[in-house]
Amino acid sequence: MKKFFTVLLLAAGMLVSAAAAARDVTLLNVSYDPTRELYRQINSAFVAQWKAQHGDNVTIQMSHGGSGKQARSVVDGLPADIVTLALAYDIDAIADRGLIAKDWQQRLPNNASPYTSTIVFLVRKGNPKGIKDWADLVRPGVQVITPNPKSSGGARWNFLAAWGYALKQPGGSDATARAFVHDLYKHVPVLDTGARGATNTFVQRGIGDVLIAWEDEALLARKQVGGDAIQIVVPSITILAEPPVAVVDKNVDKRDSRAVAEAYAQFLYSPQGQEIAARNFYRPRSADVAKQYASQFPATQTFTIQEVFGDWRQAQKKFFDEGAIFDQIGTGN
Amino acid sequence: MTAPLRSRPVGWPRRLAHGGLILVALVFLVLFLLLPLATVFVEAFRQGIAAYVVAIKQPEALAAIRLTLIVAAIAVPLNLIFGIAAAWAMTRFEFRGKALLGALIDLPFSVSPVISGLVYVLLFGAQGWFGPWLDAHGVKIIFAVPGLVLATIFVTLPFVARELIPLMQAQGSEEEQAARVLGASGWQMFFRVTLPNIRWALLYGVLLCNARAMGEFGAVSVVSGHIRGLTTTMPLEVEMRYNEYDYVGAFAVASLLALLALITLAAKTLLEWRYGDEIAAHAPGGH
Amino acid sequence: MRHRVLPGFGISLGYALAYLGLIVLLPLAALGWKASGIGIAGLTHLLGAPRTLAALRLSIGGALLAALFNVVIGLLVGWVLVRYRFPGRRLFDALVDLPFALPTAVAGIALSTLYAPNGWLGQWLEPLGIKVAYTPLGVFVAMVFVGFPFVVRTLQPVLASLERDVEEAAESLGAQRWQTFFRVILPMLAPTLLTGFALALARAMGEYGSVIFIAGNLPMHSEIAPLLIVQKLEQFDYAGAAALGAVMLLLSFALLVMVSLLQRWSGRWAERTR
Numbered sequence: 001m002k003k004f005f006t007v008l009l010l011a012a013g014m015l016v017s018a019a020a021a022a023r024d025v026t027l028l029n030v031s032y033d034p035t036r037e038l039y040r041q042i043n044s045a046f047v048a049q050w051k052a053q054h055g056d057n058v059t060i061q062m063s064h065g066g067s068g069k070q071a072r073s074v075v076d077g078l079p080a081d082i083v084t085l086a087l088a089y090d091i092d093a094i095a096d097r098g099l100i101a102k103d104w105q106q107r108l109p110n111n112a113s114p115y116t117s118t119i120v121f122l123v124r125k126g127n128p129k130g131i132k133d134w135a136d137l138v139r140p141g142v143q144v145i146t147p148n149p150k151s152s153g154g155a156r157w158n159f160l161a162a163w164g165y166a167l168k169q170p171g172g173s174d175a176t177a178r179a180f181v182h183d184l185y186k187h188v189p190v191l192d193t194g195a196r197g198a199t200n201t202f203v204q205r206g207i208g209d210v211l212i213a214w215e216d217e218a219l220l221a222r223k224q225v226g227g228d229a230i231q232i233v234v235p236s237i238t239i240l241a242e243p244p245v246a247v248v249d250k251n252v253d254k255r256d257s258r259a260v261a262e263a264y265a266q267f268l269y270s271p272q273g274q275e276i277a278a279r280n281f282y283r284p285r286s287a288d289v290a291k292q293y294a295s296q297f298p299a300t301q302t303f304t305i306q307e308v309f310g311d312w313r314q315a316q317k318k319f320f321d322e323g324a325i326f327d328q329i330g331t332g333n
Numbered sequence: 334m335t336a337p338l339r340s341r342p343v344g345w346p347r348r349l350a351h352g353g354l355i356l357v358a359l360v361f362l363v364l365f366l367l368l369p370l371a372t373v374f375v376e377a378f379r380q381g382i383a384a385y386v387v388a389i390k391q392p393e394a395l396a397a398i399r400l401t402l403i404v405a406a407i408a409v410p411l412n413l414i415f416g417i418a419a420a421w422a423m424t425r426f427e428f429r430g431k432a433l434l435g436a437l438i439d440l441p442f443s444v445s446p447v448i449s450g451l452v453y454v455l456l457f458g459a460q461g462w463f464g465p466w467l468d469a470h471g472v473k474i475i476f477a478v479p480g481l482v483l484a485t486i487f488v489t490l491p492f493v494a495r496e497l498i499p500l501m502q503a504q505g506s507e508e509e510q511a512a513r514v515l516g517a518s519g520w521q522m523f524f525r526v527t528l529p530n531i532r533w534a535l536l537y538g539v540l541l542c543n544a545r546a547m548g549e550f551g552a553v554s555v556v557s558g559h560i561r562g563l564t565t566t567m568p569l570e571v572e573m574r575y576n577e578y579d580y581v582g583a584f585a586v587a588s589l590l591a592l593l594a595l596i597t598l599a600a601k602t603l604l605e606w607r608y609g610d611e612i613a614a615h616a617p618g619g620h
Numbered sequence: 621m622r623h624r625v626l627p628g629f630g631i632s633l634g635y636a637l638a639y640l641g642l643i644v645l646l647p648l649a650a651l652g653w654k655a656s657g658i659g660i661a662g663l664t665h666l667l668g669a670p671r672t673l674a675a676l677r678l679s680i681g682g683a684l685l686a687a688l689f690n691v692v693i694g695l696l697v698g699w700v701l702v703r704y705r706f707p708g709r710r711l712f713d714a715l716v717d718l719p720f721a722l723p724t725a726v727a728g729i730a731l732s733t734l735y736a737p738n739g740w741l742g743q744w745l746e747p748l749g750i751k752v753a754y755t756p757l758g759v760f761v762a763m764v765f766v767g768f769p770f771v772v773r774t775l776q777p778v779l780a781s782l783e784r785d786v787e788e789a790a791e792s793l794g795a796q797r798w799q800t801f802f803r804v805i806l807p808m809l810a811p812t813l814l815t816g817f818a819l820a821l822a823r824a825m826g827e828y829g830s831v832i833f834i835a836g837n838l839p840m841h842s843e844i845a846p847l848l849i850v851q852k853l854e855q856f857d858y859a860g861a862a863a864l865g866a867v868m869l870l871l872s873f874a875l876l877v878m879v880s881l882l883q884r885w886s887g888r889w890a891e892r893t894r
Contacts, residue, residue: 028560033577034577063560065559065573069854075460076460076464077476078558078560079476148851150851150854150855152854189838190754205736206738220577221578322857322860327671354696354704358693361693362715366716366719368734372730373730415635418639422636425628433877434640439819442823442876443873445826445869446846448826448865451651455862483643490643499777510625522627541717544721551828567723572725575725590726591722594722598717602711602713
């Protein structure tokens, strides 16, 4: 029994020492799934910069998981200093519980999204089904893989991208968009719970002809899979996915880490931060950095959530809430 | 264990039937159990041994292994003590509500993993019953090691008790009563009579409890907070790597877990092989 | 009368109850409290929704079928492992516990790897028109996997202790082999089989991690109830998630009370035949 008490004490000691260190600052960045490499590089660059400018030792801890689940964890008490999630709706949910000021999206430039991405298609080698644009996804015999928007934040971008495409076609209206999306989800044989599950289904299991995915995740998956087994197709028009960033006011005030946390958020907008984002497959906001990486990010026409749907709360309510449009259209064959 | 069925001459149709039964059983075991296990190792070594070693030597993986062992080292002994106490009460005494108690002990088996983590969040989370109080006093349960331990205890709670109850029921209490009549104290009776009688089932229960404790994912995932290197156990590390498209890394860590499971099973098999009949006679798990 | 001789009734029962109270009952009370937040109207709306019903039907129906299958195959495997001697028997015996030990997500990924159309098994099943991965059949396979050890481990000790004399007496009286099995052995095993059945059923009903990787997760078709809970959480609908969780829990608990009663019944049966 003694041993276990020792272990317990040790465990408790670890927590205390993490919280009570004096000259050292610890930040917890709660992020979503595929940002591990991005923030590994951001963190070491920021830590070096802060050390040079202020002399403090900053340690940045990372937490990764599904965006919605991470937001829930913060609401339930995960002491995040900064959240870097997949969609603004998840940060809104944290703000609704009073942990973040309601105007968080105005406190940082560009809707508080230091980098962006778009929604693209992954197809098999040689693009055997000739997929070029959204309309090709609903041709007979084409199978589309996309996760369930009800359980995956990323999949909501996919859904909205498809809706926006249909809306922007000649004669497009809510009715035609609805018909298009309805048709699209009829072509989905497997509705995974998250983006990774969907990628795995498409790449490893060989199911489906097209995977709808974030551009950064598509590039990452292609890099991990290697070779040219899968190709990326950029549609004619797509949504500008803006993964947002926010400092968690209540936590930084309590832990007295606001200065560092805000500097960290600003660092993402710095030339160095932008360069790291581009290197990790996120489209940079900085025009200079974008120019350097132009070959990696083909130009395409994009629209934002604000332009087409108002904001995330409205989009969520209209499409993904209980009994809303996604529930109404149903899926499968 | 009773001797194999050889008490009478066996004709060839009977032998054929035996062979058929064995074949069907083995085909099922191979298809449903052996192949999934093999898959894990095949995927882990897909890019060679070097990639495998790199994947498991990362500091996050080592931290995850350490945390998994710490959590199991706290959860399993607590469930061991509970299992003995519960089995003693259930099998040595008659009282009202015994069936209900039995059902309660089994309850964690049937709680969806999705729920078994959530309940602790509802209890200790910032929005939960005790959350604000804990927060005011600087006590961390959720998103820290205590929460992981609690969720693990919840999920593995029934194992030891379930191993012991049927065995102790079958054994009856005559020996213990005799020891008491001969003047043994309660603890003397327990350590000299009860414990030796149940030690194999106990060990078996601990092994299973331990295997499940190390492998638990769903419940732990909810209370972990996924802070890398700090609150991430091995199954969570598997999931995080999988979600980062690091398939080799995910399966490499998974193979370590499978290996832990296999070591557990091997230990059990070794014990059975050495003390075969003794354990088989007290074969565990049943009712 | 026994408890006058044996010590420790108070402390063992008290400890067990306190532990259960803290670890199991208190958290579940929190669940009930949260679930009550949706109110009667919310609950009827939730349980009346076709999608909820379809998911519950799949979870419960799939679990029932899987448990039934497990009873049959578990009886066979248990019988073979206990009664026959063949090379590798101990290895296979050890393998039975694997589903307990393997993390469910790993099990799910491994199963979907095997049964996908390009998998080791899927590529042989596909030409036969049998689709396992991403269909309700896949849900069934995962449920069989997680529930299997419960049946075998429940059966084994009882099979081992079954009096051979009874069978032989029956046979020497001229009973056919199958008559012996159905008239003598099966009735003796029935309580144990029911116990294993209920445990496998309860486990499979709540299973999430391994199922979502191999089910297609299509609403109304291959979507399980725990997945609905996760989706509700994803919409920050704690009350709805807790309510659905509580409903599933009550179903499971009813099952387990039945098991526990069966257990006592089989215990009495064992004493009678001793």
